[in-house]
Amino acid sequence: MRTVVCIKQVRTLGDEVEFTDDGRDVDPDYVDLALNEWDSFATEEALQLKERLGGEVVVVTCGPEESEAALRRCLAMGADRAVRIEGVAAHDPIGVAHALAEVVRDEEPDLVLCGVQSSDSVQAATGTALAELVELPRVAVVTRLEPGDGKATAHRELEGGLVDVVEVDLPAVLTTQTGINQPRYANLRAIKQAEQVEITVRQAASAPAASRVRRMFVPPRGEGAEMLGTDPGEVARRIADLVKERTA
Protein backbone atom coordinates (compact mmCIF):
# COMPACT_ATOMS: atom_id res chain seq x y z
CA MET A 1 0.00 0.00 0.00
CA ARG A 2 1.58 3.28 -1.09
CA THR A 3 0.03 6.27 0.66
CA VAL A 4 0.72 9.87 -0.21
CA VAL A 5 0.04 12.25 2.70
CA CYS A 6 -0.29 15.96 1.96
CA ILE A 7 0.93 18.02 4.87
CA LYS A 8 1.19 21.74 5.52
CA GLN A 9 3.39 23.78 7.76
CA VAL A 10 0.92 26.21 9.32
CA ARG A 11 1.49 29.63 10.77
CA THR A 12 0.27 30.75 14.18
CA LEU A 13 0.11 34.31 15.37
CA GLY A 14 0.89 35.49 18.86
CA ASP A 15 -0.72 38.61 20.27
CA GLU A 16 1.08 40.97 17.90
CA VAL A 17 0.36 41.23 14.17
CA GLU A 18 2.10 43.17 11.45
CA PHE A 19 1.26 43.05 7.76
CA THR A 20 3.52 42.86 4.72
CA ASP A 21 4.02 46.06 2.70
CA ASP A 22 1.44 45.07 0.09
CA GLY A 23 -1.09 44.39 2.89
CA ARG A 24 -2.02 40.99 1.49
CA ASP A 25 -0.58 38.83 4.27
CA VAL A 26 0.93 38.91 7.73
CA ASP A 27 4.59 39.73 8.19
CA PRO A 28 6.46 36.40 8.45
CA ASP A 29 8.54 37.84 11.29
CA TYR A 30 5.47 37.65 13.52
CA VAL A 31 4.50 34.02 12.99
CA ASP A 32 5.38 30.69 14.56
CA LEU A 33 5.47 27.56 12.43
CA ALA A 34 4.13 24.08 13.14
CA LEU A 35 2.91 20.94 11.42
CA ASN A 36 -0.84 21.31 10.85
CA GLU A 37 -2.64 19.40 13.60
CA TRP A 38 -4.93 17.57 11.14
CA ASP A 39 -1.92 16.43 9.11
CA SER A 40 -0.28 14.71 12.07
CA PHE A 41 -3.43 12.55 12.27
CA ALA A 42 -3.28 11.88 8.52
CA THR A 43 0.38 10.88 8.77
CA GLU A 44 -0.33 8.60 11.74
CA GLU A 45 -3.16 6.92 9.83
CA ALA A 46 -0.86 6.25 6.88
CA LEU A 47 1.82 4.84 9.17
CA GLN A 48 -0.64 2.50 10.87
CA LEU A 49 -1.86 1.25 7.47
CA LYS A 50 1.73 0.61 6.45
CA GLU A 51 2.34 -1.32 9.66
CA ARG A 52 -0.68 -3.51 8.95
CA LEU A 53 -0.50 -3.87 5.19
CA GLY A 54 3.07 -3.05 4.21
CA GLY A 55 4.02 -0.47 1.61
CA GLU A 56 5.34 3.03 1.91
CA VAL A 57 4.38 6.49 3.10
CA VAL A 58 5.31 9.56 1.05
CA VAL A 59 4.74 13.02 2.56
CA VAL A 60 4.32 16.05 0.31
CA THR A 61 4.11 19.74 1.02
CA CYS A 62 3.87 22.96 -0.99
CA GLY A 63 5.85 25.69 0.64
CA PRO A 64 9.16 27.50 1.02
CA GLU A 65 12.33 25.84 2.29
CA GLU A 66 11.46 26.44 5.93
CA SER A 67 8.43 24.16 5.54
CA GLU A 68 10.86 21.23 5.31
CA ALA A 69 10.76 21.21 9.12
CA ALA A 70 7.18 19.92 8.92
CA LEU A 71 8.22 17.24 6.43
CA ARG A 72 11.06 16.18 8.71
CA ARG A 73 8.68 15.87 11.61
CA CYS A 74 6.65 13.36 9.53
CA LEU A 75 9.84 11.55 8.50
CA ALA A 76 10.73 11.27 12.18
CA MET A 77 7.29 9.75 12.85
CA GLY A 78 8.15 7.09 10.25
CA ALA A 79 7.35 8.37 6.75
CA ASP A 80 9.66 6.93 4.09
CA ARG A 81 10.10 9.80 1.64
CA ALA A 82 9.38 13.50 1.43
CA VAL A 83 8.69 15.87 -1.45
CA ARG A 84 8.51 19.66 -1.33
CA ILE A 85 6.93 21.71 -4.10
CA GLU A 86 8.08 25.25 -4.60
CA GLY A 87 6.41 28.21 -6.20
CA VAL A 88 2.77 27.85 -5.13
CA ALA A 89 0.74 30.83 -3.95
CA ALA A 90 -0.37 30.41 -0.34
CA HIS A 91 -4.05 30.88 0.59
CA ASP A 92 -5.50 29.47 -2.64
CA PRO A 93 -6.46 25.86 -1.89
CA ILE A 94 -7.21 25.10 -5.52
CA GLY A 95 -3.83 26.38 -6.64
CA VAL A 96 -2.22 24.18 -3.98
CA ALA A 97 -4.31 21.22 -5.17
CA HIS A 98 -3.02 21.70 -8.76
CA ALA A 99 0.56 21.50 -7.51
CA LEU A 100 -0.10 18.46 -5.30
CA ALA A 101 -1.83 16.74 -8.21
CA GLU A 102 1.43 16.64 -10.19
CA VAL A 103 3.11 14.64 -7.43
CA VAL A 104 0.13 12.34 -6.89
CA ARG A 105 0.03 11.54 -10.62
CA ASP A 106 3.71 10.57 -10.57
CA GLU A 107 3.48 8.49 -7.40
CA GLU A 108 0.42 6.48 -8.47
CA PRO A 109 -0.55 5.81 -4.84
CA ASP A 110 -3.16 3.37 -3.53
CA LEU A 111 -4.41 6.03 -1.12
CA VAL A 112 -4.04 9.78 -0.64
CA LEU A 113 -4.62 11.36 2.77
CA CYS A 114 -5.07 15.03 3.56
CA GLY A 115 -6.18 16.74 6.75
CA VAL A 116 -9.76 18.04 6.92
CA GLN A 117 -8.43 21.58 7.15
CA SER A 118 -5.34 23.64 7.76
CA SER A 119 -5.59 25.54 11.04
CA ASP A 120 -4.34 28.82 9.55
CA SER A 121 -6.57 28.82 6.44
CA VAL A 122 -9.63 26.71 7.35
CA GLN A 123 -10.57 26.12 3.73
CA ALA A 124 -11.28 22.40 4.10
CA ALA A 125 -10.97 22.38 0.30
CA THR A 126 -7.52 21.20 -0.79
CA GLY A 127 -8.15 17.45 -0.54
CA THR A 128 -11.49 17.60 -2.32
CA ALA A 129 -10.06 19.72 -5.15
CA LEU A 130 -7.02 17.44 -5.41
CA ALA A 131 -9.24 14.36 -5.77
CA GLU A 132 -10.99 15.96 -8.73
CA LEU A 133 -7.74 16.93 -10.45
CA VAL A 134 -6.35 13.39 -10.22
CA GLU A 135 -9.77 11.88 -11.03
CA LEU A 136 -10.05 9.89 -7.82
CA PRO A 137 -13.09 9.40 -5.57
CA ARG A 138 -12.99 11.20 -2.24
CA VAL A 139 -14.48 11.22 1.23
CA ALA A 140 -14.14 14.25 3.50
CA VAL A 141 -14.02 14.42 7.33
CA VAL A 142 -13.15 10.79 8.02
CA THR A 143 -13.04 9.53 11.62
CA ARG A 144 -12.53 5.85 10.82
CA LEU A 145 -11.02 4.02 7.88
CA GLU A 146 -11.13 0.30 7.08
CA PRO A 147 -9.56 -0.57 3.72
CA GLY A 148 -10.73 -3.77 2.01
CA ASP A 149 -10.33 -5.32 -1.41
CA GLY A 150 -10.55 -2.55 -4.00
CA LYS A 151 -12.67 -0.45 -1.66
CA ALA A 152 -12.74 0.93 1.85
CA THR A 153 -15.33 1.64 4.49
CA ALA A 154 -15.03 5.16 5.87
CA HIS A 155 -16.89 6.96 8.65
CA ARG A 156 -17.75 10.49 7.63
CA GLU A 157 -18.51 12.67 10.64
CA LEU A 158 -21.41 15.08 10.12
CA GLU A 159 -22.60 17.98 12.26
CA GLY A 160 -23.73 16.96 15.74
CA GLY A 161 -21.51 13.86 15.61
CA LEU A 162 -23.84 11.87 13.35
CA VAL A 163 -21.76 9.36 11.38
CA ASP A 164 -22.38 8.61 7.70
CA VAL A 165 -20.87 5.22 6.91
CA VAL A 166 -19.76 5.18 3.27
CA GLU A 167 -18.18 2.65 0.97
CA VAL A 168 -15.59 4.16 -1.37
CA ASP A 169 -13.73 2.70 -4.33
CA LEU A 170 -9.92 2.70 -4.04
CA PRO A 171 -7.62 4.42 -4.81
CA ALA A 172 -9.23 7.45 -3.20
CA VAL A 173 -8.44 10.75 -1.52
CA LEU A 174 -9.62 10.96 2.09
CA THR A 175 -9.47 13.94 4.44
CA THR A 176 -8.92 12.82 8.02
CA GLN A 177 -10.41 14.39 11.11
CA THR A 178 -8.70 14.78 14.48
CA GLY A 179 -9.42 11.90 16.86
CA ILE A 180 -9.19 9.25 14.10
CA ASN A 181 -6.10 7.95 15.97
CA GLN A 182 -3.53 9.08 18.53
CA PRO A 183 -0.54 10.49 16.62
CA ARG A 184 2.77 9.10 17.88
CA TYR A 185 5.65 11.14 19.16
CA ALA A 186 8.98 10.79 17.39
CA ASN A 187 11.91 9.87 19.60
CA LEU A 188 15.14 11.83 19.60
CA ARG A 189 17.00 9.28 17.51
CA ALA A 190 14.31 9.33 14.83
CA ILE A 191 14.37 13.12 14.83
CA LYS A 192 18.15 13.07 14.31
CA GLN A 193 17.87 10.49 11.54
CA ALA A 194 15.17 12.51 9.79
CA GLU A 195 17.59 15.43 9.56
CA GLN A 196 19.73 13.34 7.22
CA VAL A 197 16.99 12.33 4.76
CA GLU A 198 17.20 13.93 1.35
CA ILE A 199 14.01 15.80 0.45
CA THR A 200 13.00 15.88 -3.21
CA VAL A 201 12.29 19.44 -4.36
CA ARG A 202 10.16 20.20 -7.39
CA GLN A 203 8.92 23.34 -9.04
CA ALA A 204 5.17 23.79 -9.48
CA ALA A 205 3.77 24.33 -12.95
CA SER A 206 1.74 27.52 -13.17
CA ALA A 207 -1.93 26.99 -12.34
CA PRO A 208 -4.98 29.24 -12.45
CA ALA A 209 -5.83 31.01 -9.16
CA ALA A 210 -9.33 30.52 -7.74
CA SER A 211 -8.96 33.48 -5.36
CA ARG A 212 -6.56 36.22 -4.38
CA VAL A 213 -6.23 38.09 -1.09
CA ARG A 214 -6.88 41.78 -1.73
CA ARG A 215 -6.31 43.00 1.81
CA MET A 216 -5.75 41.58 5.28
CA PHE A 217 -6.67 43.42 8.44
CA VAL A 218 -7.30 42.95 12.14
CA PRO A 219 -11.08 42.57 12.47
CA PRO A 220 -12.93 45.13 14.54
CA ARG A 221 -14.06 43.49 17.78
CA GLY A 222 -17.25 45.52 18.27
CA GLU A 223 -17.90 46.16 21.95
CA GLY A 224 -15.74 43.21 22.93
CA ALA A 225 -15.73 41.54 26.32
CA GLU A 226 -15.76 43.50 29.57
CA MET A 227 -12.43 42.60 31.14
CA LEU A 228 -12.42 41.39 34.73
CA GLY A 229 -8.82 42.34 35.45
CA THR A 230 -5.76 40.19 35.96
CA ASP A 231 -5.92 39.38 39.66
CA PRO A 232 -7.02 35.72 39.88
CA GLY A 233 -8.81 36.29 43.20
CA GLU A 234 -10.80 39.21 41.81
CA VAL A 235 -11.56 37.32 38.57
CA ALA A 236 -12.82 34.34 40.60
CA ARG A 237 -15.04 36.57 42.75
CA ARG A 238 -16.56 38.23 39.69
CA ILE A 239 -17.21 34.83 38.10
CA ALA A 240 -18.87 33.54 41.28
CA ASP A 241 -21.05 36.68 41.41
CA LEU A 242 -22.03 36.34 37.75
CA VAL A 243 -22.97 32.69 38.21
CA LYS A 244 -25.12 33.59 41.23
CA GLU A 245 -26.77 36.61 39.54
CA ARG A 246 -27.54 34.96 36.21
CA THR A 247 -28.98 31.77 37.72
CA ALA A 248 -31.06 33.50 40.40
Next chain:
Amino acid sequence: MSVLVVTEHLQGTVRDVTRELVTAGRPLGPVAVAVIARDPGPLAAAVDVEGVEEIVTVAAGADEFEGDTYQQALEALIESRRPRVVLLGFTVNAMSYAAAVAAKLGLGYASDVHGVALEGDAVIATRSFYAGKVSAELEFPGAETVLLLLRPTTWPPAEGTGGAAVSSLAVEVAPPRARHVEFTEPAATGDVDITQADVLLSIGRGIGDADAIAQFEGLAAKMGATLSVSRPIVDAGWMPASRQVGQSGKTVKPKVYLAFGISGAVQHLAGMKASGTIVAVNTDPEASIFGVAHYGAVVDLFDVAEELEKLY
Protein backbone atom coordinates in the same frame (compact mmCIF):
# COMPACT_ATOMS: atom_id res chain seq x y z
CA MET B 1 -26.07 39.08 -11.54
CA SER B 2 -27.82 35.89 -10.48
CA VAL B 3 -27.42 33.81 -7.35
CA LEU B 4 -27.82 30.06 -7.03
CA VAL B 5 -28.30 28.55 -3.56
CA VAL B 6 -27.91 24.79 -3.12
CA THR B 7 -30.26 23.23 -0.57
CA GLU B 8 -28.74 21.14 2.17
CA HIS B 9 -30.95 18.38 3.54
CA LEU B 10 -30.50 15.43 5.84
CA GLN B 11 -32.86 12.56 6.50
CA GLY B 12 -35.72 14.30 4.73
CA THR B 13 -35.37 17.70 6.42
CA VAL B 14 -33.99 20.92 4.94
CA ARG B 15 -31.24 22.26 7.20
CA ASP B 16 -31.44 25.81 8.59
CA VAL B 17 -28.31 26.94 6.77
CA THR B 18 -30.21 26.85 3.45
CA ARG B 19 -32.53 29.66 4.56
CA GLU B 20 -29.51 31.62 5.83
CA LEU B 21 -27.98 31.38 2.36
CA VAL B 22 -31.14 32.90 0.89
CA THR B 23 -30.76 35.91 3.21
CA ALA B 24 -27.09 36.25 2.26
CA GLY B 25 -27.83 35.96 -1.46
CA ARG B 26 -30.67 38.49 -1.76
CA PRO B 27 -28.53 41.65 -1.77
CA LEU B 28 -26.43 40.15 -4.57
CA GLY B 29 -29.17 39.48 -7.10
CA PRO B 30 -32.24 37.35 -7.85
CA VAL B 31 -32.01 34.10 -5.90
CA ALA B 32 -32.75 30.67 -7.33
CA VAL B 33 -32.63 27.66 -5.01
CA ALA B 34 -31.61 24.23 -6.29
CA VAL B 35 -32.88 21.04 -4.65
CA ILE B 36 -30.91 17.90 -5.45
CA ALA B 37 -32.53 14.66 -4.21
CA ARG B 38 -34.02 11.40 -5.38
CA ASP B 39 -37.43 12.91 -4.67
CA PRO B 40 -36.99 16.70 -4.50
CA GLY B 41 -40.70 17.61 -4.38
CA PRO B 42 -41.35 17.75 -0.60
CA LEU B 43 -38.02 19.48 0.00
CA ALA B 44 -38.76 22.13 -2.65
CA ALA B 45 -41.85 23.19 -0.70
CA ALA B 46 -39.69 23.74 2.38
CA VAL B 47 -37.29 26.15 0.62
CA ASP B 48 -40.05 28.34 -0.84
CA VAL B 49 -39.28 31.16 1.59
CA GLU B 50 -39.45 34.91 1.12
CA GLY B 51 -36.89 36.19 -1.35
CA VAL B 52 -36.65 33.04 -3.46
CA GLU B 53 -37.59 33.81 -7.07
CA GLU B 54 -37.18 30.38 -8.47
CA ILE B 55 -36.73 26.77 -7.37
CA VAL B 56 -34.95 24.29 -9.61
CA THR B 57 -35.23 20.63 -8.78
CA VAL B 58 -32.81 17.94 -9.90
CA ALA B 59 -34.22 14.46 -9.36
CA ALA B 60 -31.06 12.41 -9.07
CA GLY B 61 -29.20 10.03 -6.84
CA ALA B 62 -30.21 8.49 -3.54
CA ASP B 63 -32.30 9.84 -0.66
CA GLU B 64 -29.19 10.82 1.26
CA PHE B 65 -26.23 12.93 0.24
CA GLU B 66 -23.56 11.46 -2.00
CA GLY B 67 -20.77 13.78 -3.11
CA ASP B 68 -20.47 12.50 -6.68
CA THR B 69 -24.18 13.00 -7.35
CA TYR B 70 -24.13 16.52 -5.96
CA GLN B 71 -21.04 17.34 -7.97
CA GLN B 72 -22.57 16.24 -11.28
CA ALA B 73 -25.88 17.94 -10.52
CA LEU B 74 -24.23 21.23 -9.53
CA GLU B 75 -22.00 21.20 -12.60
CA ALA B 76 -25.06 20.78 -14.80
CA LEU B 77 -26.86 23.57 -12.95
CA ILE B 78 -23.92 25.94 -13.35
CA GLU B 79 -23.51 25.11 -17.02
CA SER B 80 -27.17 25.60 -17.82
CA ARG B 81 -27.83 28.70 -15.69
CA ARG B 82 -24.45 30.44 -15.55
CA PRO B 83 -25.00 32.04 -12.13
CA ARG B 84 -22.60 34.79 -11.02
CA VAL B 85 -22.51 33.47 -7.46
CA VAL B 86 -23.19 29.98 -6.10
CA LEU B 87 -23.80 29.77 -2.35
CA LEU B 88 -23.46 26.66 -0.18
CA GLY B 89 -23.19 26.30 3.58
CA PHE B 90 -19.73 25.62 5.00
CA THR B 91 -20.83 22.15 6.10
CA VAL B 92 -19.34 18.67 6.03
CA ASN B 93 -21.43 17.83 2.95
CA ALA B 94 -20.25 20.90 1.06
CA MET B 95 -16.64 20.11 2.02
CA SER B 96 -17.16 16.82 0.20
CA TYR B 97 -17.80 18.20 -3.29
CA ALA B 98 -17.75 22.00 -3.64
CA ALA B 99 -14.01 22.39 -4.18
CA ALA B 100 -14.11 19.56 -6.74
CA VAL B 101 -16.69 21.47 -8.77
CA ALA B 102 -14.64 24.66 -8.54
CA ALA B 103 -11.42 22.87 -9.56
CA LYS B 104 -13.10 21.19 -12.51
CA LEU B 105 -14.96 24.19 -13.90
CA GLY B 106 -12.31 26.78 -13.00
CA LEU B 107 -14.60 28.79 -10.72
CA GLY B 108 -13.64 31.39 -8.15
CA TYR B 109 -13.73 29.70 -4.75
CA ALA B 110 -13.58 30.38 -1.00
CA SER B 111 -14.77 28.59 2.15
CA ASP B 112 -15.89 29.75 5.59
CA VAL B 113 -16.91 33.09 4.15
CA HIS B 114 -18.63 35.44 6.62
CA GLY B 115 -19.19 38.49 4.41
CA VAL B 116 -20.07 38.92 0.72
CA ALA B 117 -20.40 42.13 -1.27
CA LEU B 118 -20.55 43.34 -4.84
CA GLU B 119 -18.26 46.15 -5.94
CA GLY B 120 -19.60 46.99 -9.37
CA ASP B 121 -19.32 43.67 -11.10
CA ALA B 122 -16.72 42.20 -8.73
CA VAL B 123 -17.58 39.73 -5.98
CA ILE B 124 -15.65 40.40 -2.77
CA ALA B 125 -15.71 37.77 -0.01
CA THR B 126 -14.56 38.31 3.56
CA ARG B 127 -13.17 35.42 5.57
CA SER B 128 -10.72 34.82 8.41
CA PHE B 129 -7.17 33.51 8.56
CA TYR B 130 -4.80 32.61 11.39
CA ALA B 131 -7.29 31.23 13.92
CA GLY B 132 -9.67 34.13 13.42
CA LYS B 133 -7.09 36.72 14.43
CA VAL B 134 -6.98 38.28 10.96
CA SER B 135 -9.69 38.96 8.37
CA ALA B 136 -9.16 39.15 4.63
CA GLU B 137 -11.03 40.38 1.60
CA LEU B 138 -10.74 38.01 -1.33
CA GLU B 139 -11.18 38.81 -5.00
CA PHE B 140 -11.71 36.36 -7.84
CA PRO B 141 -9.96 37.74 -10.91
CA GLY B 142 -11.35 36.50 -14.19
CA ALA B 143 -13.91 34.10 -12.70
CA GLU B 144 -17.30 34.14 -14.41
CA THR B 145 -18.84 32.19 -11.52
CA VAL B 146 -17.76 32.35 -7.89
CA LEU B 147 -18.58 29.46 -5.53
CA LEU B 148 -18.70 30.44 -1.87
CA LEU B 149 -19.22 28.29 1.22
CA LEU B 150 -20.78 30.55 3.85
CA ARG B 151 -20.27 30.19 7.59
CA PRO B 152 -23.46 28.86 9.22
CA THR B 153 -25.41 30.97 11.77
CA THR B 154 -23.94 34.21 10.39
CA TRP B 155 -26.99 35.45 8.46
CA PRO B 156 -30.54 35.22 9.87
CA PRO B 157 -32.64 32.55 8.16
CA ALA B 158 -35.18 33.81 5.58
CA GLU B 159 -38.76 33.35 6.80
CA GLY B 160 -42.25 33.44 5.28
CA THR B 161 -43.33 32.03 1.95
CA GLY B 162 -42.15 33.08 -1.47
CA GLY B 163 -44.46 31.65 -4.11
CA ALA B 164 -41.44 30.86 -6.26
CA ALA B 165 -41.79 29.30 -9.71
CA VAL B 166 -40.63 25.68 -9.72
CA SER B 167 -38.83 24.11 -12.65
CA SER B 168 -36.74 20.99 -13.04
CA LEU B 169 -33.47 20.14 -14.70
CA ALA B 170 -32.83 16.63 -16.00
CA VAL B 171 -29.33 15.40 -15.21
CA GLU B 172 -27.91 11.96 -15.96
CA VAL B 173 -25.63 11.01 -13.11
CA ALA B 174 -23.05 8.22 -13.13
CA PRO B 175 -23.06 5.76 -10.21
CA PRO B 176 -21.26 7.33 -7.23
CA ARG B 177 -17.76 6.13 -6.35
CA ALA B 178 -18.44 6.79 -2.65
CA ARG B 179 -21.79 5.38 -1.51
CA HIS B 180 -23.92 6.03 1.57
CA VAL B 181 -24.41 2.81 3.55
CA GLU B 182 -26.03 3.87 6.82
CA PHE B 183 -26.04 6.45 9.57
CA THR B 184 -24.85 5.65 13.05
CA GLU B 185 -25.41 7.92 16.05
CA PRO B 186 -22.54 8.57 18.42
CA ALA B 187 -22.81 6.05 21.26
CA ALA B 188 -24.86 7.41 24.16
CA THR B 189 -22.73 6.98 27.26
CA GLY B 190 -25.49 7.49 29.83
CA ASP B 191 -23.53 10.56 30.86
CA VAL B 192 -25.09 13.91 31.79
CA ASP B 193 -26.91 15.99 29.16
CA ILE B 194 -24.87 19.19 28.82
CA THR B 195 -27.65 20.87 26.82
CA GLN B 196 -29.81 20.96 29.97
CA ALA B 197 -27.29 22.66 32.27
CA ASP B 198 -27.78 26.23 33.54
CA VAL B 199 -24.06 26.68 34.09
CA LEU B 200 -21.34 25.02 32.01
CA LEU B 201 -17.73 25.05 33.11
CA SER B 202 -16.08 24.32 29.78
CA ILE B 203 -12.43 23.40 29.47
CA GLY B 204 -10.16 23.20 26.43
CA ARG B 205 -6.62 22.30 25.44
CA GLY B 206 -5.36 25.03 27.77
CA ILE B 207 -5.72 22.60 30.70
CA GLY B 208 -2.59 20.91 29.41
CA ASP B 209 -2.97 17.26 30.38
CA ALA B 210 -5.36 14.58 31.58
CA ASP B 211 -4.49 15.09 35.25
CA ALA B 212 -6.44 18.35 35.28
CA ILE B 213 -9.75 16.68 34.39
CA ALA B 214 -10.44 15.41 37.90
CA GLN B 215 -9.67 18.83 39.37
CA PHE B 216 -12.20 20.53 37.08
CA GLU B 217 -14.82 17.84 37.65
CA GLY B 218 -14.47 18.58 41.33
CA LEU B 219 -14.66 22.33 40.82
CA ALA B 220 -17.72 22.07 38.57
CA ALA B 221 -19.51 19.95 41.18
CA LYS B 222 -18.74 22.49 43.93
CA MET B 223 -19.99 25.37 41.76
CA GLY B 224 -23.20 23.60 40.81
CA ALA B 225 -21.99 23.63 37.21
CA THR B 226 -21.70 20.87 34.62
CA LEU B 227 -18.34 20.15 33.01
CA SER B 228 -18.17 20.40 29.21
CA VAL B 229 -15.16 20.38 26.89
CA SER B 230 -13.78 21.37 23.49
CA ARG B 231 -12.95 18.75 20.88
CA PRO B 232 -9.25 18.09 21.65
CA ILE B 233 -10.24 16.84 25.13
CA VAL B 234 -12.51 14.23 23.50
CA ASP B 235 -9.97 13.37 20.78
CA ALA B 236 -7.40 12.64 23.48
CA GLY B 237 -9.87 10.27 25.13
CA TRP B 238 -10.03 12.28 28.37
CA MET B 239 -13.81 12.85 28.31
CA PRO B 240 -16.69 11.20 26.38
CA ALA B 241 -18.07 12.81 23.20
CA SER B 242 -21.33 13.55 25.02
CA ARG B 243 -19.48 16.40 26.81
CA GLN B 244 -18.25 18.07 23.61
CA VAL B 245 -19.54 21.52 22.70
CA GLY B 246 -19.45 22.60 19.06
CA GLN B 247 -20.28 21.81 15.47
CA SER B 248 -19.56 18.09 15.74
CA GLY B 249 -20.68 17.98 19.37
CA LYS B 250 -23.62 19.60 21.14
CA THR B 251 -25.15 23.02 20.68
CA VAL B 252 -25.63 24.52 24.14
CA LYS B 253 -27.33 27.63 25.46
CA PRO B 254 -26.76 27.73 29.21
CA LYS B 255 -27.39 30.81 31.34
CA VAL B 256 -23.64 30.99 31.98
CA TYR B 257 -20.83 29.50 29.86
CA LEU B 258 -17.38 29.61 31.43
CA ALA B 259 -14.71 28.96 28.75
CA PHE B 260 -11.36 28.08 30.34
CA GLY B 261 -8.42 27.58 27.98
CA ILE B 262 -10.54 27.47 24.81
CA SER B 263 -9.29 29.53 21.85
CA GLY B 264 -12.68 30.00 20.16
CA ALA B 265 -12.30 28.13 16.87
CA VAL B 266 -15.26 28.68 14.55
CA GLN B 267 -16.49 25.11 15.09
CA HIS B 268 -16.47 25.61 18.85
CA LEU B 269 -18.23 28.99 18.67
CA ALA B 270 -20.95 27.42 16.50
CA GLY B 271 -22.01 25.37 19.53
CA MET B 272 -22.02 28.00 22.30
CA LYS B 273 -22.23 31.54 20.98
CA ALA B 274 -25.94 31.81 21.85
CA SER B 275 -25.23 31.25 25.57
CA GLY B 276 -26.73 33.83 27.95
CA THR B 277 -23.52 35.06 29.54
CA ILE B 278 -20.12 33.97 28.25
CA VAL B 279 -17.00 34.37 30.38
CA ALA B 280 -13.62 33.56 28.83
CA VAL B 281 -10.39 32.92 30.72
CA ASN B 282 -7.40 32.69 28.40
CA THR B 283 -3.74 33.71 28.57
CA ASP B 284 -3.80 34.92 24.93
CA PRO B 285 -5.38 38.40 24.81
CA GLU B 286 -6.03 37.98 21.06
CA ALA B 287 -7.86 34.64 21.35
CA SER B 288 -11.05 34.61 19.22
CA ILE B 289 -13.13 33.56 22.21
CA PHE B 290 -12.93 37.16 23.47
CA GLY B 291 -14.84 38.20 20.33
CA VAL B 292 -18.01 36.45 21.57
CA ALA B 293 -17.44 36.62 25.35
CA HIS B 294 -19.36 39.12 27.47
CA TYR B 295 -16.68 39.01 30.17
CA GLY B 296 -13.06 38.07 29.88
CA ALA B 297 -9.83 37.72 31.80
CA VAL B 298 -6.32 37.35 30.42
CA VAL B 299 -4.96 35.21 33.21
CA ASP B 300 -3.83 31.64 33.88
CA LEU B 301 -6.85 29.39 34.20
CA PHE B 302 -5.28 27.34 37.01
CA ASP B 303 -4.85 30.45 39.14
CA VAL B 304 -8.53 31.32 38.68
CA ALA B 305 -9.56 27.72 39.39
CA GLU B 306 -7.60 27.77 42.64
CA GLU B 307 -9.34 30.96 43.75
CA LEU B 308 -12.74 29.57 42.77
CA GLU B 309 -12.08 26.48 44.91
CA LYS B 310 -11.73 28.79 47.90
CA LEU B 311 -15.05 30.53 47.22
CA TYR B 312 -17.24 27.40 47.11
